[in-house]
Amino acid sequence: MSQIGFSLKPKQAFAWSSLVPIVYIxxxxxxxxxxxxxxxxxxxxxxxxxxxxxxxxTWDNYLTIFSEPVWRAGYINSVIYVVLNTFICLxxxxxxxxxxxxxxxxxxxxxFFWLLTNRMAPSAVFVLPFFQLYSxxxxxxxxxxxxxxxxxxxxxxxxxxxEGFMSGIPxxxxxxxxxxxxxxxxxxxxxxxxxxxxxxxxxAFFCFMFSxxxxxxxxxxxxxxAKPISxxxxxxxxxxxVDWGLIAAAGILTIVPGALVIYFVRNYIAKGFAxxxx
Amino acid sequence: xxxxxxxxxxxxxxxxxxxxSDYALKRINYVWNDGEACALLGPSGCGKxxxxxxxxxxxxxxxxxxxxxxxxxxxxxxxxxxxxxxxxFPVVYDTMTVAENLAFPLANRGFDKALIKPxxxxxxxxxxxxxxxxxxxxxxxxxxxQKISLGRGLVRQDVNAVLFDEPLTVIDPLMKWxxxxxxxxxxxxxxxxxxxxxxxxxxxxxxxxxxxxxxxGAILQFGTPKELFERPSHTFVGYFIGSPGMNFFPCLIKDxxxxxxxxxxxxxxxxxxxxxxxxxxxRPEFVSLHERSDQPDGIAAVVESVEHLGRNKIVRLTNGExxxxxxxxxxxxxxxxxxxxxxxxxxxxxxxxFILEGEV
Amino acid sequence: MNKTWNNKAWLMVIPVVLLVAFxxxxxxxxxxxxxxxxxxxxxxxYWVGIEWFEDLMQSDRFFDALQRNILFSGIILxxxxxxxxxxxxSLPKSGWKVNVYLVLMALPLLIPWNVxxxxxxxxxxxxxxxxxxxxxxxxxxxxxTRDVLDAWITIVAMDVWHWTSLVALLAYSGLVAIPEAxxxxxxxxxxxxxxxxxxxxxPKMRGVLTIAILLRFMDSxxxxxxxxxxxxxxxxxxxxxxxIDLVKMxxxxxxxxPAAAMSLVYFMIILLICYAFFTVVTNMDKSDTKNGGES
Numbered sequence: 015m016s017q018i019g020f021s022l023k024p025k026q027a028f029a030w031s032s033l034v035p036i037v038y039i040x041x042x043x044x045x046x047x048x049x050x051x052x053x054x055x056x057x058x059x060x061x062x063x064x065x066x067x068x069x070x071x072t073w074d075n076y077l078t079i080f081s082e083p084v085w086r087a088g089y090i091n092s093v094i095y096v097v098l099n100t101f102i103c104l105x106x107x108x109x110x111x112x113x114x115x116x117x118x119x120x121x122x123x124x125x126f127f128w129l130l131t132n133r134m135a136p137s138a139v140f141v142l143p144f145f146q147l148y149s150x151x152x153x154x155x156x157x158x159x160x161x162x163x164x165x166x167x168x169x170x171x172x173x174x175x176x177e178g179f180m181s182g183i184p185x186x187x188x189x190x191x192x193x194x195x196x197x198x199x200x201x202x203x204x205x206x207x208x209x210x211x212x213x214x215x216x217x218a219f220f221c222f223m224f225s226x227x228x229x230x231x232x233x234x235x236x237x238x239x240a241k242p243i244s245x246x247x248x249x250x251x252x253x254x255x256v257d258w259g260l261i262a263a264a265g266i267l268t269i270v271p272g273a274l275v276i277y278f279v280r281n282y283i284a285k286g287f288a289x290x291x292x
Numbered sequence: 293x294x295x296x297x298x299x300x301x302x303x304x305x306x307x308x309x310x311x312x313s314d315y316a317l318k319r320i321n322y323v324w325n326d327g328e329a330c331a332l333l334g335p336s337g338c339g340k341x342x343x344x345x346x347x348x349x350x351x352x353x354x355x356x357x358x359x360x361x362x363x364x365x366x367x368x369x370x371x372x373x374x375x376x377x378x379x380x381f382p383v384v385y386d387t388m389t390v391a392e393n394l395a396f397p398l399a400n401r402g403f404d405k406a407l408i409k410p411x412x413x414x415x416x417x418x419x420x421x422x423x424x425x426x427x428x429x430x431x432x433x434x435x436x437x438q439k440i441s442l443g444r445g446l447v448r449q450d451v452n453a454v455l456f457d458e459p460l461t462v463i464d465p466l467m468k469w470x471x472x473x474x475x476x477x478x479x480x481x482x483x484x485x486x487x488x489x490x491x492x493x494x495x496x497x498x499x500x501x502x503x504x505x506x507x508x509g510a511i512l513q514f515g516t517p518k519e520l521f522e523r524p525s526h527t528f529v530g531y532f533i534g535s536p537g538m539n540f541f542p543c544l545i546k547d548x549x550x551x552x553x554x555x556x557x558x559x560x561x562x563x564x565x566x567x568x569x570x571x572x573x574x575r576p577e578f579v580s581l582h583e584r585s586d587q588p589d590g591i592a593a594v595v596e597s598v599e600h601l602g603r604n605k606i607v608r609l610t611n612g613e614x615x616x617x618x619x620x621x622x623x624x625x626x627x628x629x630x631x632x633x634x635x636x637x638x639x640x641x642x643x644x645x646f647i648l649e650g651e652v
Numbered sequence: 653m654n655k656t657w658n659n660k661a662w663l664m665v666i667p668v669v670l671l672v673a674f675x676x677x678x679x680x681x682x683x684x685x686x687x688x689x690x691x692x693x694x695x696x697x698y699w700v701g702i703e704w705f706e707d708l709m710q711s712d713r714f715f716d717a718l719q720r721n722i723l724f725s726g727i728i729l730x731x732x733x734x735x736x737x738x739x740x741x742s743l744p745k746s747g748w749k750v751n752v753y754l755v756l757m758a759l760p761l762l763i764p765w766n767v768x769x770x771x772x773x774x775x776x777x778x779x780x781x782x783x784x785x786x787x788x789x790x791x792x793x794x795x796x797t798r799d800v801l802d803a804w805i806t807i808v809a810m811d812v813w814h815w816t817s818l819v820a821l822l823a824y825s826g827l828v829a830i831p832e833a834x835x836x837x838x839x840x841x842x843x844x845x846x847x848x849x850x851x852x853x854x855p856k857m858r859g860v861l862t863i864a865i866l867l868r869f870m871d872s873x874x875x876x877x878x879x880x881x882x883x884x885x886x887x888x889x890x891x892x893x894x895x896i897d898l899v900k901m902x903x904x905x906x907x908x909x910p911a912a913a914m915s916l917v918y919f920m921i922i923l924l925i926c927y928a929f930f931t932v933v934t935n936m937d938k939s940d941t942k943n944g945g946e947s
Contacts, residue, residue: 034742039756042813045775046759048782052774060780106671109664117661125665132676134922136874138895139915142902143679166675169668227764229877230899244764262774265767272762280755350836371842379833385851396851400842444841 046269053262060258075263085264088243091157092226093271095240098161100221103172104214106165111176112202116185129170137230140166145234155237163235164225171224172217179213180206219279226272243268294360294452294485296324296347301356303342309354316342317353318510324487326361329479331496332489333532334506340489342509344455347487349373360452376445377455381462382437386430390421393429394443401448415443418478435467442475446482453485460495472498493533505529521575522638527645530573536606538640539579539616543572545641548650553611555591559636561650571642578635579618581607583627590631598626686912704913714914717894718921724893725872728811732868733861735812736819741853743824754824757817769881772810776882796883800890803883807891810878815871819864826860827853862933866926873922894918 052060053075054068079085113119114126144163145154153159187209191201207214233245247264303317312318317339324330332340345351347358349370357366365373385393394412416422419439424432429440438459445454456475460468476499479486488499496503497517504514505528512526513519524530530538543552548562552572582590593609593616600622607618607626618632641648687704689697708714739757744750763771776796778784787794796806830853838848876895879885885892885900892900898918902911 031742032744034739035753035757038739039753042757042760042817044782045771045813048775049771052780064780064785066782102671106667110668113661113664116655117658118655119657119659119661119665122661125669129668129672131923131926132672134870134874134919134926135676136876136895136898136915136918136922138874138876138898138902139683139919140679141899142908142911143682146682147679162671163675165671169672173668223762226762229764229766234903244766247766247770258774258780261770265770265774268764268767269759269762273759276755276758276762280751348840350839370836370839375840377836377840379837381831381833383833383837387851387855396843397841400844400847441837444837 049262049265052258053266055259057257057259072259075259076267078260079263079267084246085243088241088246089267091236091240092232092242092244092268095157095160095164095232095242096222096225098157099164099168099225100218102161103165103168103221104218107169107172107176107217108202108207108214111173111180112206114173114177115180116188126173129173133167133170135166137228141230141234144231148235154235155239155241157240159235160232160240160242161225163231164228168221168224171220175217175220176210176213179210179216183209215279219275222275223272295326296453296485296487297359298322299357299359301343301346301353301358303339303346303351303353303355316509317346318508320356320511322504322511322514324485327483327485329476329486329499329501330488331500331503332487332506333491333493333496333503335491335532337508338506339509340506341457343506344377344457344487344489347453348375348377348455350377374448374450374452375455376442376448376451376453377457378438378441378445378459380458382434382441384429384432384437384440386428389426389428390432390440391416391425393440394447397444397448411447411449415447418446418481419443420474433467435463435471438463438471439474442478446484451484453487456486456488456490458490459488460490460492475499493535497533505532523640523647524573525647527571527573527642530575530640530642534575534577536576536617536619538573538575540571540573540642541614541616543570543641545570550639550641553591553614555589557634557636557639559639559641559650561652563641563648563650566643566648568644571645572634573640573642574634574638576606576617576619578638579616580633580635581609581618581620581624581627581630582633584629584631587631587633590633593630593632595626595630683912683915686908687916690909700909704909705917707910708913708917713897714894714917716889717892717897720890720892721873721875721894724808724811724875725869727808728815728872729865729868731808731812732816732819733865736816736864737823737857737861739816739820740823740827741849743820745828754821757820759817760814761817763814765877766881768810768814769878772806772813772878772882776806798887800887803887803891807879807882810882811872811875814878815868819868822860822864823857826857830856858933862930866929869929870922870926873925 051067054071054073055065056070056072056074059065059068059070114122140163148154148159148163183206187205188201191205196205227244229242229244232242236242236245243264247261247268298320301317301320302315304315306314309315320343332343334340342351346353349365349368352367357364359365360373385396388396391412394415395408398408398411413422413425416425419442421436421439421443424436429437432440441459442454445451459475460471463471472495475488479499486499488496490496500517502514502516503520504511505520505526506512507526507528513524513529515525520529520533524533524538527538527540530540541552543550545551545563546565548559550557550559550563550572581593584590584592591611593611596608596610596615598608599606603622604619605622607620609616609618609630609632611632616632620626641650688699688701690700690703691697743753760768773781775781776784778788778795784794784796793799794802796802834852834856835848838852843851874895875893876899879891879893880896883891885896894914898911898914901907901914
């Protein structure tokens, strides 16, 4: 297949550069492989011998995770607040992005910039204030608290991405719909949203991604009930020392949902990226 | 500058072409003279861009050969082919000034700076871009950018041909006029072989000495604008050239007489008794309207609508079964009970879509 | 896009404003509040003006952390941006292979940040890690928990492993958007691969590269979780970045005053650098487009 930047020419010398992505991906996979490797070993083997693949293959670590309610709850909690966050972000960002895309209004440029600045804020700055704020409204240790807290950095991104995609749809589409008698909500849901569905996909992907991976705020705002999986991982230091096998297995399990999501949106990734606005 | 020869050239994009329809470009044998301005005219998908890319070397033909003068250049890579190409939308190097853009092809080939400068200035003058020499290419208008693209082609003195791929597509209508005339003047001045691909007949007719009309990968006719107009060798050429295009009617022919819409018309030549699908072609310019009382032998017709074009008007007629057009001067009045007469000197006869030559 | 003036558009924007205000303005107000006050304990506060800020400006601890952040961001930008571009250039333009590559490359981006730290712990430790063990057995005196340079190298490697794909994916999106005609023209003009890169690909990637650099700068300057998990800020203080220091102050030592002051300064620094970078790039765009020409 043709390389970026050069037309199809039947006689092309072997391009060494086609090895680059392969080498890069191999390098990316090595630490992941090692984690996988470790997750299938017993702690004795991990600490005792040094092996490239498990000599005593064991499912124990995974079994522990699936059987202990703490671990199961951790996953479910993470999924809940991430989905909540993605939903809230999309729900709120769609109309706002539409407004930015179609209208000029008082202070619009400043508002947009202010939104973007929230993406720049260090989470560390918000740790204490968030804790106090959510305590005072009694929302500590709830999924909704984390979902809302994460909108701090996800909303600006969602609005920014969606506005970009929406600006690619000409106003004539809106106007035609009004002439045809559509009310605004009906137009938005039936006509507009299908047109920008790859944009919605990209925005949802990034909301999911940044919410799923964030630890600091998620751990600060939760104690037990809504503790995310990433925080449970830190609870693996027992009296016998660090349970590496368990940590490794848990780590692998947190990667799986992410991998699944990428797999399902892979076509959107290619399309959304091609539109140049990420 | 070079003479371009296409020998048995054909191209199929797929691996194993079996049938005619697998070929994007069907067998072509043509010679384009040195210094000639040619156009490749045809609708989208007719193969004109394929042909252009084969000549420029961006595509290698699956069959046949291309010669520049007497050298076989079929498999020569693009950069060694010494052709220049101007694309559909302006391609300029944004970060460079106009002068740097023009110098680029020479700089890449290792020319001495002292040689490059005067050459660039020569081209700047030719294109009337002198006062923009040090402006960054990014901020210019589309037509200026196209001129820069052209300039990059002309700056190399060993250029064999300059190829244009629908270059006026993104230019706005006012500038199209201007740029078209400038390109024509430039071609005459420089005397460079130029090939111009377009789907717009006005562009082709304005620019070229000879035009190749293409359809479905084949060149239907290659001739001067006059030849294409008066004796189109294929019904498609008749239909495509002219505004509006040629009128066609099914007919019967015997020797020097053609029967169309139940009227008999005498022809200046004899066609024998041809078989197959027979059609009579006549351009609206050569259809005249008269009162039935004056010319009872004419073809009875009813006027459906009239379009006024300023100096002329298009009269759209129907005889009940067939619709056709007549082009009349604005000063000529339309008869109340019109009959149409065809100028027999300008009637063309077609058998299975190809022109039939009669014997005088 | 022809936008019309319509102040009623505010209605559509209000939900966003409310949410972000709740998430941002209220907490920030709290921080600002703390930054100018001190406490006797028992939630009794009194005004101290800019005392905390003065302390901060004289604090070695703060400036050391700031230096570490600047050094870190500088290093990873210098590595990740060229590397990401290089990888994007080597990816095919289309075909089934691209999908596989893109999906695999995106994988590190979706790993929870503390798991990233864990992965590199398990990978780099000299007792159980492939990297650590291999380096030691090759004769290198490698131990990231004890040696400052090793710790820095490991953290940089971790970040490059984690985030280069983001730069690569963004750069790739910019590259595929370049119409084929540009490359054809370059071939006709006899341009070398380097010239093609310098005059066509790089300028056309300017938009996406700006996004990539901004994002990487912001996120690397704010970094907390990954180094926290890997080294805990050590050995000693050598990898204690500003976020780590801040959390220690706020939650660990509960020094809200100094923490708040540092928070504000920290935020300001990021804002200023982003704003400066953004303005420079926008001006570059403006100066190229003159007098109603097209860009």
